[in-house]
Amino acid sequence: MNFDIKILLVLAIIVEVFAIAVFEPPGSVFVQQGYRGVGIQQVYQPKAIEKAIAENKLPDAIPAEAPAGQLSSAVYQNVQVLGDVDANEFLRLMNAITAWVAPEQGCTYCHAEDGFASDTLYTKVVSRRMLQMTKHLNQDWKTHTGAAGVTCYTCHRGQPVPANIWFHKPALVQAGGLTSYRTQQNAPMENVGLTSLPYDVDTNYLSGEDQIRVQGTHALPYGNRQSTKQTEYTYGLMTEMSKALGVNCTYCHNSRAFADWSQSSPQRVTAWHGIRMARDLNHNFLEPLQSVFPANRLGPMGDGPKVNCATCHAGVYKPLFGQNMVQDYPELLTVSAAK
Ligand code: HEC
Ligand code: HEC
Ligand code: HEC
Ligand code: HEC
Numbered sequence: 001m002n003f004d005i006k007i008l009l010v011l012a013i014i015v016e017v018f019a020i021a022v023f024e025p026p027g028s029v030f031v032q033q034g035y036r037g038v039g040i041q042q043v044y045q046p047k048a049i050e051k052a053i054a055e056n057k058l059p060d061a062i063p064a065e066a067p068a069g070q071l072s073s074a075v076y077q078n079v080q081v082l083g084d085v086d087a088n089e090f091l092r093l094m095n096a097i098t099a100w101v102a103p104e105q106g107c108t109y110c111h112a113e114d115g116f117a118s119d120t121l122y123t124k125v126v127s128r129r130m131l132q133m134t135k136h137l138n139q140d141w142k143t144h145t146g147a148a149g150v151t152c153y154t155c156h157r158g159q160p161v162p163a164n165i166w167f168h169k170p171a172l173v174q175a176g177g178l179t180s181y182r183t184q185q186n187a188p189m190e191n192v193g194l195t196s197l198p199y200d201v202d203t204n205y206l207s208g209e210d211q212i213r214v215q216g217t218h219a220l221p222y223g224n225r226q227s228t229k230q231t232e233y234t235y236g237l238m239t240e241m242s243k244a245l246g247v248n249c250t251y252c253h254n255s256r257a258f259a260d261w262s263q264s265s266p267q268r269v270t271a272w273h274g275i276r277m278a279r280d281l282n283h284n285f286l287e288p289l290q291s292v293f294p295a296n297r298l299g300p301m302g303d304g305p306k307v308n309c310a311t312c313h314a315g316v317y318k319p320l321f322g323q324n325m326v327q328d329y330p331e332l333l334t335v336s337a338a339k
Pocket of ligand 1: 076081082083125
């Protein structure tokens with residue numbers, strides 16, 4: 001064999017070994033979900049799973065108290081959401097939300113010196129709406145939040161501002177003329193997996209309600225009016241969703257027929273409800289709070305913080321691996337009766 005060819009062969013082997021090492025680290029675990037041979041499987045790295053398990057431990061529940069025998073509305077002056085809760089349970093919940101949302105700051109993160117009943121701080125006004133949102137999530141979105149349910153901790157994890165929130169993204173600064181029309185592409189962003197896909201997908205799909213439909217069911221143009229641009233946006237959203245859940249496309253789809261529901265996993269149905277739920281949270285809770293937030297909490301386009309899949313999921317297929325926290329705080333399970 002010619003010397004050059006030998007060198008080339010050695011190089012090719014090195015590249016191959018490198019590619020295998022980079023894309024499928026040794027020790028990867030394959031979990032098959034669908035029929036054999038259809039490629040419906042997930043690839044997990046045990047190290048990453050160990051790390052995720054450590055990051056998704058539940059804080060201990062505060063021990064239950066003997067009831068005071070009096071409703072908080074009878075004891076306190078300004079309880080608009082939790083008025084139907086026993087007064088002792090009410091204070092237990094105040095301790096819990098302090099631990100979930102503002103453990104370092106304490107009660108004064110939401111309560112000013114002018115007394116517990118006053119609504120001076122914006123954080124208290126936001127929290128009251130958050131209480132309503134949490135109850136709504138547990139009562140009205142069982143199609144998505146199901147068995148696990150949601151508490152403030154699902155999103156906040158011991159921080160006043162959840163780690164994963166989003167704002168409308170400004171257009172990128174670029175050259176003029178024809179090149180200035182970039183339709184948000186070729187600017188690798190984390191949320192779309194550093195691909196060239198359009199990156200502001202949340203604005204279109206989780207605040208706006210654009211159709212997430214692109215695939216024709218026939219080989220030739222046949223009644224499918226969707227454009228290439230819409231397709232790219234859809235793939236951008238799908239990549240963002242996959243990242244938020246730490247899964248790949250085949251967690252929900254059979255990749256030979258992405259559009260076909262009859263060949264999709266049950267998780268795709270849960271995800272479908274999740275998309276509607278995220279829109280509901282943004283439209284009816286987060287967006288209306290925009291004027292309550294101070295300027296330093298608004299995004300570069302002046303809009304308020306909003307929710308997407310990662311806000312709750314944080315890279316895991318079920319937030320906190322599906323552990324149920326809300327069972328220890330039953331007052332968060334149902335929307336209070338109107339007073
Ligand atoms: C993350 C925000 C937040 C934190 C932290 C917080 N609270 Fe509250 N607190 C609220 C909200 C919201 C209400 C009103 C609930 C409603 O309208 O039903 C409230 C109401 C109260 C009330 C009723 C006052 C009245 O007369 O109307 C008391 C008492 C209270 N909190 C005590 C505490 C204590 C004690 C702590 C610290 C252990 C604490 N809170 C921490 C948000 C918070
Ligand atoms: C679905 C996710 C989610 C849940 C559940 C949730 N929050 Fe929030 N919360 C948010 C987002 C998003 C923001 C906006 C972040 C910001 O303030 O910049 C926010 C903001 C807040 C703020 C304002 C913090 C600041 O410094 O600006 C407080 C206080 C708060 N939430 C309290 C609560 C309480 C109390 C609960 C439970 C009753 C709760 N949240 C449940 C998502 C959530
Ligand atoms: C967590 C579940 C989930 C994951 C993961 C997921 N998808 Fe989807 N996908 C959906 C849902 C739900 C819809 C339908 C959305 C709707 O109609 O609101 C959808 C729609 C689509 C469509 C449009 C089909 C049509 O009807 O035209 C395509 C294409 C698609 N996904 C591709 C992908 C690709 C590529 C990936 C991986 C990068 C992916 N999906 C990952 C849940 C998922
Ligand atoms: C308010 C918090 C929250 C948000 C936002 C959220 N989810 Fe979920 N999701 C949950 C909870 C809680 C569960 C677990 C339910 C259970 O235990 O049955 C879940 C479960 C799921 C599952 C089922 C996983 C399985 O293995 O069965 C899928 C798929 C999913 N979510 C997709 C999404 C997608 C896609 C989005 C964004 C469009 C999203 N979720 C947004 C809270 C949320």
